Every structure is written in C-alpha cells, then in structure tokens.
Amino acid sequence: MSATFALPIPAAAGSLEQYIQTVNSVPMLSQEEETELATRLHQHNDLDAARRLVMSHLRVVVSVARGYSGYGLQQADLIQEGNIGLMKAVKRFEPQRGVRLFSFAIHWIKAEIHEFILRNWRLVRVATTKPQRKLFFNLRSMKSGFAALSDKEARQIAEDLGVKPEEVREMETRMSGQDVALMADDNDDEGGYAPIDWLADAENEPTRQIEKKAFDRLQREGLEHALSTLDARSRRIVESRWLADDGGLTLHDLAAEYGVSAERIRQIEAKALQKMKQALVVA
Template structure:
C-alpha cells in the first residue's frame, strides 16, 4: 500500500483529523501531567499528554512520506517514539515536553525507515545514518551541470563531512529498492526470472553423496586401524590426533609415567602401523575381497 493510498484510508484520515483537533497544552498543564505520570504513574495523565502531542507524530510522518512508506505505519512509529519520550522525560530539566518528544519521534521514524529500506542494513553508524537522511537533499541543492559526475561523491562527502567511500556505497544502496529474485528478467523470451541467473556453486547431489560415503569409509578404516594398536599406543594416537583438544607429549608422558621422548617414539611407531593398515584395507584387492 502506497503512502498516498494510506493517506486516503478513512481510519487514518479520521485519526489525523482527531489528532490535529486536540488543544495544545500550556506550560503549567504539561508540567503537571508529566509529574503525575513520572511520580504517580497516573495513566490518565499519560493519556492526556500523549493525545495532546500526537499531532507531532502526524506532522513528522508527513515529512518522512518521501521515503515511500505507508503514512499510517510512519504515524504508528511516531507514536512509539512519543511513548518512549513520555517514559524518559524529566519535567524538572526545564525543556518543554513537545521539544523533547519531537526528537524521539524523529528517531523512531528514522530507525523504521532504515530498518525497512532494504534487506541489507543501510546504515550501521552515525556517518551512514547522516548520509541516508541528507544525501538526497544535498544532491538536490547541486544544480545540474555544476558538478561533473566523477566528482559527485567527493562533493557530497565535503558537504556532509563524511568519508567519500561511504558516499559511494550509500549512492549505490539508495539507487533503488530491493527486487525479488522471482522478478522476470526484462527482455527474456522464455520467462526466466533472476533466480535462474544465479550460478549454483555447490557440487552436484551425486558428487556430494559419493563424497560423504567416501569420507565415512575412510573414517571407518582409520578407527578400525587404531583399535588394533596396543592400548598405550591407541591412547597416544587418540589424545594426540583424534581429540578436539590435542594433548602435548609431556602431558601424556606424565600420565603414563614415561618420558615425552618415549611418547614420541610410540606415536611414530603407531602412526606407521595405522598408515600401513589403512593402505592395505583400501587397496583394490582388499576392497574386492
């Protein structure tokens, strides 16, 4: 649903009319309501405070419509920011609630726009956020022909005081919305969609199955060969080569009551036996037996 359609929705239109018809609060009333909510958790006071300034959410939402999101969704996000402002507002700090709430409303809508603009995160730091919300306005101020195309990103970077590399990235991200991979390719005569153009780098199913079978066969041969070793050599091979946390020669030697050099000798002899047994078991003659 487009923003224009949302604006003509009867419920949204009625909500906007009601919000704009609410009386603005004077300083004393606003302060009293904020104190009642902060100190007494008076929900009636909170309701009056929120209702009076819902017009702020409506007003800010109108400025965010240029990003192409439904107006009612933007207003809802603004109301969430308004609730957040009421929760964190300190009536003793001297600032009007309306001024404080306007910041939270904008922040809530900015977060919504960035979160839903693309499946790829558009802005992940302060510089990128600044770029996202000021890039188009900055570009609009630059008259056609005033700046060469190749110098555009550097000019924007200077104007917004952000790295040129981030300007180039953001220009690419904001060049258009995401497209479904099921969208038909333009000019395709056989109805192919973009999903058909993605190469599958994985091995064919038959190759994967055969590879898995071969891996299991080799593991079976290896563990079978290890089990033929004497108990001490079997332990050395398992703890040195088949464990997620291999132990050192010195550690194993301490457990067995022998020197680490003796452990090394036993390990070398055991590896030779295992290698010989695996090769013998994997030979064509053994496989055909």
C-alpha cells in the same frame, strides 16, 4: 512504569487517513496543562495524564513520519515507531526545564524512526557508524536533483558530513537502487520473468550432476568390492543388518537363523565391517 507504558492510543495500522483525522482532532495542550499533567505522571504515576500528553502530540509524530516517506517503508509503520519514541519522551519529559514537550519529543520520535529504517530498509545494514548514519539520512536532501552526484558534489558532501567520498558514492548507489520482487506477480503476463527464473539450482547444475553420478558409481563399485571380500555368512549378516530396504534384521533374528548367540553375530558383524573398511582403503 515501563520504558514504553501501554496506553490506549489509536492504531495507524488500519485506515491511515482516518487515523490522521482522529489525531489531528485532538487539541494541543497549553504549557500550563503540560506542566500539570507531567507532574501528575511523575509524582503519582498517573497513566491518564500520560495518555493525554501522548494523545495531544500524536499529530507531531505524523508530521515527522511524513519526512521519511522516501525509504520504501509503510507510513503506518513509521508512525507506529514514532509513537513509541513519543511515549519514551513523555516518560522522560521534565517541564521545569522550560522546554515544551513538542520540542523535547522531536528527538525521541526521530531516533525511533531512524532505528526502524536502519533495521528494515532493503533488509540490509546501510549505516553502522554515526557519520554513516548522518550521511544516510541527509544525502537525499543534500543532492541538488535526481541526477548522479558529480565528483565535486560528492567531495563536498563528504567534507560536510565527515565521511569519505567513496562512502558517499556507495550510499548513493544503494539508495538509488530499486527493489525488485523475487517472485513474479500472479497478474504478470505469461511471458514475464522474475529474478527467481534466473537463479541457478546448484544441485541441478550439469557438472554437479555429472560429479554426483560419478561419485555414486564409485561408491557402488567400492561397496561391491568390499562385500566380495567376505565369506557368504558375513556378507549375509552385513547386507541384512545395513543394506536392507525394509529396515533389516536384528542380531537376534540372525542368531536364530544361524543357530548361534546374538553376541556371536555381533562379533562376526564387527569383524566383517573392519575387513570391508580395509578393502575400501586399499581400493
């Protein structure tokens, strides 16, 4: 049995309201029924028993996911991640310990949703240590209102959660920021602008263009100087082999043109390139 066995459960990706109505219509199990189904699952690998355990607790996932609606993520995605946590909980559930599946599954559901939020929230990693994660998921509820935290409030929260006051401030800043689309909406007015309109193109920046033109000019002048040091045959070979727009001539083409062997053309070419290299160094 895999870590999260595949079960035919409803998907939350379609109509969310219809999904919630469906899972709420599934009756909860009694403690005796949970024990019987869990025993069948673990002793006989009964996937139908696993399905019934999961189905009867999908409403729990919906309830937990609603508590994380303030992070800018789709509710359906939070529910789907919570369902993965529920399936992990069902796999590990041991009713003989005297704990109901509802209580046992809460930890796994929240853990999976937490990981999903941390991976996706604003596409940045906002919490890397355990205290920072605790700060991330508790700061909203610990604030007394929508106003910015006072120094006293920040210090108190930091003390309660075992982090530094500046970490509280940083997290508050990140969580209070608003997501802004990089591209403008197609329905925006013609006079509207988006952040992409102010992003500079480094390649088209005026000083970069001037530098590029100067560099290209120096390259052309340097190449012309190096070519001028060659005799007519050597220059013809180099230009035909390396500077022709149509792909240039082969050694054999040039050998036929000058009535020598291809190896002789290669030797002339190598000597010419070496002479040009020396000319460029001197220049």
